[in-house]
Amino acid sequence: MALPIAVLVSGSGSNLQALIDRVESGALEARIALVLSNKPDSYGLKRARSHGIPALCIPHTEYADRLEFDRAMIRAIREAGAETVVLAGFMRMLSAEFLKAFAGRVLNIHPALLPSFPGVRGQRDAADYGVTLAGCTVHFVDELMDHGEVVIQAAVPAYPDDDGDSLAERILALEHRILPQAVQWLAQGRIQVKGRKVHVTPTGIQRAVPPANALVNPPLEQGF
Structure with a gap:
């Protein structure tokens, strides 16, 4: 169902x-x-x-x-x-x-690799800091800002000439993939939280190919 x-x-x-x-x-x-x-x-x-x-x-x-x-x-x-x-x-x-x-049933997507750069300016803060890797995070929500347990993260390159807008565009393409994936794992009952560690039960589902120059963990699955 x-x-x-x-x-x-x-x-x-x-x-x-x-x-x-x-x-x-x-x-x-x-x-x-x-x-x-x-x-x-x-x-x-x-x-x-x-x-x-x-x-x-x-x-x-x-x-x-x-x-x-x-x-x-x-x-x-x-x-x-x-x-x-x-x-x-x-x-x-x-x-x-x-x-x-x-x-245990509230998920959020944040446009940075938590715990770095929480808050509403995640992409801009990452670009201003001069990171060489940026990305996005799906996490469970608790009472602190962008703090709950991490379900899945995706990393993309960040370049010296990036600003918040250009970096945000690169990150957004991964947001659109990891958020539905995290919801699917929750819908399938495959997520277990132990302390701050989130475990996703494997099923043998074929892995999807992430975009070039991107790293996603846990890996995306077919359809995502």
Whole structure:
């Protein structure tokens, strides 16, 4: 049975589109039960509606504090029947109450190789620092920013003439592959967390070929 998920977005929703594409191709054993945004102008809402996916805006500005906003999101996600929450460019910290409601079932994609460069400027901070490798991380969410256990990471080259935008474009192509892959592992029940280590149970599924000059670990599988 397909895993019912809620996808939270704040912006364009390109990672949401990657999830939609994998669901529609049959590679991702999930059903997007709800796309939820805190911003009414989020293009992610339009993406969802164009594919017949329920889409809802809950503006955080209409709530007195973060906890009341999170409670509204919890109600909406539960009413949609979603069991797992995927943050795909959702620019809000989540409360302990939200994380408890979906314990061990909240994933986030971050455009840097954590624990380096957490926060909203990950690509720009990496470029400004002058790293020679950059990348992205899918991790479980806890109460600290970009801190939870790492599920999968992808690394790409970073060059001396990169700025945040050029590096972000290179990283984004890998985000679109590792986020659906991580959700698939969760949907298949293949993830075990031991301390800070995440173990993915192997199944013998054929590996996919990553883009040139990219390293992905654990390896991508066929369809991703």
